[in-house]
Amino acid sequence: MTEKIRIGCGAGFSGDRIEPALILCEKGNLDYLVLECLAERTIALAQKRKQQDPTAGYDVLLERRMEGLLPLLIQHQTRLITNMGAANPLAGAAKIIEIAKRQGLKIKVAVVLGDDVFDRISGEELSMEGNKALNSYGNLVSANAYLGVDAILPALQTDATIILTGRVADPSLFLAPMIHEFGWNPMDFDLMGKGTVLGHLLECAGQITGGYFADPVTKPIPDMHILGHPLVEINQYGSGVISKITGTGGAITVQTAKEQLLYEVIDPGNYFTPDVVADFRSIRLEELQTNLIQVTGGTGKEKPETLKVSVGYEAGYIGEGEISYAGAHALQRAKLAGEIVEKRIAGRFDEFRVDYIGLSSLHGMSLSQDCQPYEIRLRIAGKTEDRSLAHLVGEEVEALYTNGPAGGGGARKYIHEVIGVVSILMDRKLIKSTVQILES
Amino acid sequence: MKQKLATIAHSRAGDKGNTLILSLIPFDERDFALLVENITTEKVKTHLGHQVKGEIVRHVLPELKALQFTCFEALTSGVTTSLAMDAHGKSLSYALLEMEIEFPVGKPI
Numbered sequence: 001m002t003e004k005i006r007i008g009c010g011a012g013f014s015g016d017r018i019e020p021a022l023i024l025c026e027k028g029n030l031d032y033l034v035l036e037c038l039a040e041r042t043i044a045l046a047q048k049r050k051q052q053d054p055t056a057g058y059d060v061l062l063e064r065r066m067e068g069l070l071p072l073l074i075q076h077q078t079r080l081i082t083n084m085g086a087a088n089p090l091a092g093a094a095k096i097i098e099i100a101k102r103q104g105l106k107i108k109v110a111v112v113l114g115d116d117v118f119d120r121i122s123g124e125e126l127s128m129e130g131n132k133a134l135n136s137y138g139n140l141v142s143a144n145a146y147l148g149v150d151a152i153l154p155a156l157q158t159d160a161t162i163i164l165t166g167r168v169a170d171p172s173l174f175l176a177p178m179i180h181e182f183g184w185n186p187m188d189f190d191l192m193g194k195g196t197v198l199g200h201l202l203e204c205a206g207q208i209t210g211g212y213f214a215d216p217v218t219k220p221i222p223d224m225h226i227l228g229h230p231l232v233e234i235n236q237y238g239s240g241v242i243s244k245i246t247g248t249g250g251a252i253t254v255q256t257a258k259e260q261l262l263y264e265v266i267d268p269g270n271y272f273t274p275d276v277v278a279d280f281r282s283i284r285l286e287e288l289q290t291n292l293i294q295v296t297g298g299t300g301k302e303k304p305e306t307l308k309v310s311v312g313y314e315a316g317y318i319g320e321g322e323i324s325y326a327g328a329h330a331l332q333r334a335k336l337a338g339e340i341v342e343k344r345i346a347g348r349f350d351e352f353r354v355d356y357i358g359l360s361s362l363h364g365m366s367l368s369q370d371c372q373p374y375e376i377r378l379r380i381a382g383k384t385e386d387r388s389l390a391h392l393v394g395e396e397v398e399a400l401y402t403n404g405p406a407g408g409g410g411a412r413k414y415i416h417e418v419i420g421v422v423s424i425l426m427d428r429k430l431i432k433s434t435v436q437i438l439e440s
Numbered sequence: 441m442k443q444k445l446a447t448i449a450h451s452r453a454g455d456k457g458n459t460l461i462l463s464l465i466p467f468d469e470r471d472f473a474l475l476v477e478n479i480t481t482e483k484v485k486t487h488l489g490h491q492v493k494g495e496i497v498r499h500v501l502p503e504l505k506a507l508q509f510t511c512f513e514a515l516t517s518g519v520t521t522s523l524a525m526d527a528h529g530k531s532l533s534y535a536l537l538e539m540e541i542e543f544p545v546g547k548p549i
Contacts, residue, residue: 041520129457129518212452218467219450255450255465258506262463264454266510268499282503297503315521353523361525363535364490381523420521423457 001236002181007174008231011035011065011082012205014042018065020205020229020248025072027245028231032177033073035065035082036170036203043167044312044419046087047142058092059084066099073161074105081152081173085164087142089113093164093438100440107440110160112151114433115167117309117426118143127311127422134311137422142312145426148274148303149186151433152176158437167310169273174199174232182236192276193300194238197283200271201242201260201295205229208242208260209250223249232295239296241288252291261285274307274428276300306425315420316350318383319390321397322357323411326375331359333405334378340403341380341396348389349382377410383418390415446537449475453533460492460514460529462536464507472505478541484509487539491532509536 008030010021014037025033037059050057059065062084073080085092093109100107121143123135134140144167153176155163165173175195178184184191201208208230210221228248234240242252261280265271271278282297321341325334338354346352355361357377359368382393394413401411445451445464448471454461464479466472481498488496494513501508519527526532 044520207452213450215450218446255467258465258504259450259452259463261504262454262461262465262501262506262508263452264456264461265508266456266459266461267497268501268508280504281501284503318523351523355525357525362531363538366490367535367538379525383521383523418521421518 001183004233004235005031005177005181006231006233007032007034007177007202008229009034009036009202009205010229011037012203012207013037013039014059014061016205018061018068020227021065022068022072023245023248024229024231025069025076025078030076030078030231031181033078033080034173034202035080035084036173036205037061038083038086038167040310041312041419041421043086043144043310044142044421047312048419050087051141055091057088058086058095062092063095063099066096070100070103070105070107074107079161079163081163081177083165083168083173085111085166087166089164089166090436096162096164097438097440105440107162108158108160109162109164109438110155110158111436111438112147112155112163112165112168112433113436114151114431115144115147115165117145117431120426120430121309121311121424125424127424129422134313134422134424137420138313138315140311140313141419143309145307145309145431146274147307147431147433148172149176149179153180155435156180158435160437169275170203171196171199171273172275174202175275178234186275189276189300189302191238192303193278194298195234196271196273196276196278196300197261197280197298198232198234198240198295201257202230202232204260204263206250207263208256209244209252210256211250213256213259219255221251225249239294242293242295243291252293254285254287254293257285257293257295272304274303276303305428307428307431309424309426310421311424312419312421315418316383316385317387317390318381318416318418319393320379320381320414321394321411322377322379323397323400323408324375324377325407327407330376331356331373333407334376336405337378337400337408338380340400345382345392345396349384351383353381355379355381441543442540443543444537445479445539445541446534448541449537451533451536453530455515455519455528458513458515458518460511460532462509462511462533464509464536466505469505474541475507476500479507479539481509483539484536488532488535491535
């Protein structure tokens with residue numbers, strides 16, 4: 001029986017850096033590498049790309065990531081588990097096979113399917129967020145269920161090197177190989193809780209190695225420019241030791257682990273995943289050596305009967321414009337500029353917002369009342385269903401160049417389509433997953 | 441004497457839909473009791489009133505020596521549709537750390 005396994009996390013979001021994953025794979029002596037690349041909205045945006053091109057809709061960095069990783073995975077006999085399949089795992093797998101053939105490598109990809117439940121929603125369902133019918137939000141574009149370990153395990157039971165999924169719960173990407181290797185019973189919710197804790201600690205990659213933790217005044221972290229990503233060595237009892245590759249930057253401490261442990265956790269006593277309702281309250285974190293943190297404790301209760309489904313809908317367009325002012329009366333001139341644009345166009349938008357970057361754009365005015373910045377950037381945003389109207393925001397901000405007030409510079413304009421996301425719960429019996437194998 | 445929370449604690453913000461989640465972790469575990477006593481739900485609600493429209497729930501975690509504030513209706517509709525600059529509310533950890541806390545007299549800093 002396996003006594004210990006090593007899992008690394010090489011990416012914590014869709015836009016994450018590529019190099020740390022390559023270093024982990026090369027030097028981590030890993031059994032598994034996980035790349036977590038799918039935020040709540042990422043999959044809805046990917047569905048839109050798939051609508052326009054049936055061969056698209058997987059992670060936009062998949063090709064670049066796999067070109068570097070494929071030879072390393074084979075050389076080090078490391079299996080990859082990743083949700084880079086996004087809205088189109090089959091097309092993503094076909095792309096991986098194409099890269100492998102180009103590199104002259106033999107590889108097998110197990111594709112986990114079944115998260116796309118768009119054909120099972122009527123639009124009458126009530127959202128968890130607003131208790132309103134889905135149809136009332138706008139034209140629906142996607143519905144993806146958060147699958148759990150039960151969907152990933154059959155893929156692990158094949159001899160595929162790469163397990164490619166669409167929407168699965170982030171910690172499940174880590175818990176599945178633990179169950180597979182240690183022969184854990186998925187109904188042992190204490191172990192499911194412990195494994196989920198370790199998955200949650202790793203899933204945001206650089207967030208536990210000191211990256212998103214760093215503050216040069218109170219929380220200095222060394223060598224941020226070569227920040228390493230984390231790995232965990234887990235034993236069959238569900239405790240783990242988190243570390244990073246020697247020579248990489250960053251730091252793993254009790255403090256960095258605590259910040260990540262509580263990240264995005266609504267109720268630390270009841271952390272819902274498809275696999276378990278985990279309890280984080282009794283977790284103990286202990287520093288064994290520099291950059292070596294032992295995690296013990298944590299438990300769980302029976303998994304929920306329902307799975308969360310993220311539903312994407314078309315929410316119109318956001319137009320934005322920005323322009324800067326500096327020196328004497330910078331704030332007064334920026335405010336005058338904001339008032340001018342507001343009077344000209346605000347009434348035509350569903351939502352409209354004027355921000356003063358450098359003063360109040362992040363936390364409002366209540367924390368920055370006495371602040372007199374030397375320079376200030378005016379930012380105006382408007383939301384509308386009408387794409388051409390959305391352009392007007394940036395155009396009117398740009399027009400402040402000649403129409404005044406004085407000294408505005410560096411105007412920029414942007415427009416983007418908005419895909420909103422709301423959630424429903426779906427009976428897990430309605431959701432069936434399958435595995436399909438592709439090989440080079 | 442008064443000190444900003446930023447001098448004794450750190451925080452990370454997370455988001456789930458329109459819910460903002462703020463951890464509050466003392467640098468020195470001996471300050472945990474001071475945070476539990478002083479950083480109440482009511483005080484956070486007053487401090488972040490401009491941002492948080494709904495209820496705030498405080499979770500006290502004595503094993504971890506940390507607090508967690510779950511703030512509902514806090515992100516102007518949530519990351520996917522908000523017009524805000526920081527639609528995730530990621531920078532709001534540092535808004536919490538702007539709070540001031542009264543130190544017991546004679547306590548070394």
